[in-house]
Amino acid sequence: MNSLTMASARSLALPAKGRRAAFGQIVLNEARLSWRRPIGLIGGVALPLLLLIIFGLIPAFKQAPAAFGGETVFDAYVPILAAFGLAMLGMLGLPLPLVSYRELGVLRRLSTTPVPPSWVLAAQGVVQALIAVATVVVIFAVSTAAFGAPAPKSPAGLVLSVAVSMAGLFAIGLLIAAVAKTSTAANVIGRLTFFPLMFFAGLWLPRAEMPSVLLDISNYTPLGAAVQAMQSSMQTGFPPAAPLLVLVAYAVVFCSLARRLFAWE
Amino acid sequence: MGVTGTSAAPTLRPAAEPGRARPAVEIAHLRKTYGPLVAVDDVSFSVAEGEIFGVLGPNGAGKTTTVECAIGLRQADAGSIRLLGLDPRTDRDRIREIVGVQLQASAMPARLRVGEILDMYRSFYRDPADVGELTKALGLAGKRGAYYKSLSGGQKQRLSVALALIGRPKIAVLDEMTTGLDPAARRDAWDLIAGIRDRGVTILLVTHFMEEAERLCDRVALIDGGRVVALDSPAGLAARSSGGKTVRFLPSAPFDERLLAGLPEVNRVDREGRHVLVTGTGELVNAVILTLHAAGVTARDVQLDSSNLEDAFVRLTGKQPADNTEGALS
Numbered sequence: 001m002n003s004l005t006m007a008s009a010r011s012l013a014l015p016a017k018g019r020r021a022a023f024g025q026i027v028l029n030e031a032r033l034s035w036r037r038p039i040g041l042i043g044g045v046a047l048p049l050l051l052l053i054i055f056g057l058i059p060a061f062k063q064a065p066a067a068f069g070g071e072t073v074f075d076a077y078v079p080i081l082a083a084f085g086l087a088m089l090g091m092l093g094l095p096l097p098l099v100s101y102r103e104l105g106v107l108r109r110l111s112t113t114p115v116p117p118s119w120v121l122a123a124q125g126v127v128q129a130l131i132a133v134a135t136v137v138v139i140f141a142v143s144t145a146a147f148g149a150p151a152p153k154s155p156a157g158l159v160l161s162v163a164v165s166m167a168g169l170f171a172i173g174l175l176i177a178a179v180a181k182t183s184t185a186a187n188v189i190g191r192l193t194f195f196p197l198m199f200f201a202g203l204w205l206p207r208a209e210m211p212s213v214l215l216d217i218s219n220y221t222p223l224g225a226a227v228q229a230m231q232s233s234m235q236t237g238f239p240p241a242a243p244l245l246v247l248v249a250y251a252v253v254f255c256s257l258a259r260r261l262f263a264w265e
Numbered sequence: 266m267g268v269t270g271t272s273a274a275p276t277l278r279p280a281a282e283p284g285r286a287r288p289a290v291e292i293a294h295l296r297k298t299y300g301p302l303v304a305v306d307d308v309s310f311s312v313a314e315g316e317i318f319g320v321l322g323p324n325g326a327g328k329t330t331t332v333e334c335a336i337g338l339r340q341a342d343a344g345s346i347r348l349l350g351l352d353p354r355t356d357r358d359r360i361r362e363i364v365g366v367q368l369q370a371s372a373m374p375a376r377l378r379v380g381e382i383l384d385m386y387r388s389f390y391r392d393p394a395d396v397g398e399l400t401k402a403l404g405l406a407g408k409r410g411a412y413y414k415s416l417s418g419g420q421k422q423r424l425s426v427a428l429a430l431i432g433r434p435k436i437a438v439l440d441e442m443t444t445g446l447d448p449a450a451r452r453d454a455w456d457l458i459a460g461i462r463d464r465g466v467t468i469l470l471v472t473h474f475m476e477e478a479e480r481l482c483d484r485v486a487l488i489d490g491g492r493v494v495a496l497d498s499p500a501g502l503a504a505r506s507s508g509g510k511t512v513r514f515l516p517s518a519p520f521d522e523r524l525l526a527g528l529p530e531v532n533r534v535d536r537e538g539r540h541v542l543v544t545g546t547g548e549l550v551n552a553v554i555l556t557l558h559a560a561g562v563t564a565r566d567v568q569l570d571s572s573n574l575e576d577a578f579v580r581l582t583g584k585q586p587a588d589n590t591e592g593a594l595s
Contacts, residue, residue, distance in 0.1 A: 014391060022388040029377055029385050036376040097374075105371030112336060112366040113432070114358065115389045 040093030056147035079230035090169030095177035161229035171254035295344035306491030319482035365434030375414035390432035419450035
């Protein structure tokens, strides 16, 4: 991740062991904070899981319309809900604490210590990434174990798809953290970005039912590409290069923009 | 509080001759502008090791900008800065290890506990202080399990000071550390600072409380309009900038004012209704009373006013120190 390279850009007098201990302490406190103020856990884990269970209990979702290429409506929603969780964590869970730390002066305070403030950014990324991995694992596990979704055709392709999806979405979150001046602004920007992107992911109209114009747009949105990559890993095999490259492009562009624009105070 | 206010701890005052030892802080011709705004025009001072040095001045004088440049938080436009010989522009990493900073207006996440914050900051340093000892010294021992949001203003300030000290710094920079504290908490904070210095830490104290500077500081730099307008001990500054002392009394009988005006101790004589105001220096009271006595006049209702740092502040900057009443001990 970009933030990690930022963090290591400065030499530190602490020995390597001490550096790891210091980073571990920051990660620990960030984890405590996301547990004690579980907005990310609710939006990024509980909400998609709840939707998955509801969708799994709707009889009509067990049908396999011709347009869905053999999979049921429920199966089609599994990657959409995984993308839902990833987007919540990346676009709200990641930037909100960072912006509030800047508001509180936490980042400025840290920049007077031997530890650079970018470590908080990296720690927050680690915590959100761990939650994201847990979300995806739980969603795929519950969908196969409890609701009979087929096992993914290409597990390696699925892991890769999830990884690049996370990179792309977290990069968007970092850019939000970079440009939003207040927590309220970050919240508004995050939500205003989340809902249109979720539309293109197919939350309201699955991609299989989208008119070709919408589908073309969807292919180039981060969540559309994420769903496309995860869906092909589950249904057909290793995902095509296009959605993976789209996501990598988002990760690279948004990360470098965030890096350039991020204000530490 | 009079001129004698700072003589309470005379043994603690180190010799303030620059050049004798390596100064802890050395700032020469510092300049910092924000666009067209000149925040710091030309500031120079030097702080000896073990000294408590006050940076004093009205709001917007450039105090905070000066210390922020000193610790490397901001880049100076011109001038040189050395902290124990290190340049914040090139040795910032090393400076972060030996300088503990308490910033104005910096908070912590509401849902972290005091102990968790302290443990985290402790892990940033190579040879940190003991958390138990530090919390005890700062009156936070019983608060280690408390959420940051549940702390009072004074406790938050003390935690902030604890974080500034947890790396066992050689220099502590404290910016307005007693602002927002009630008088009792402020007195505790003063005792604390004196205690820190006794452990050999050099303290750079930014304040706008005159009484705080008088009580604590070995020397102060009075900054106004981005320049040092005076640099002295608080008592020296008060005496130097003022017209000296004023004796106010009610004469038992009319007398010739020239009798007093001719004395070497007296600078001027004024009338204030039936009272007489004599301004001067040295053994003013004795001189006045003896002279009047010789002329057969008794001085009644005698009052002596010594000017203090606050008078110096007003005289040198033309401004009233901010929330001065808040700083008064009740």
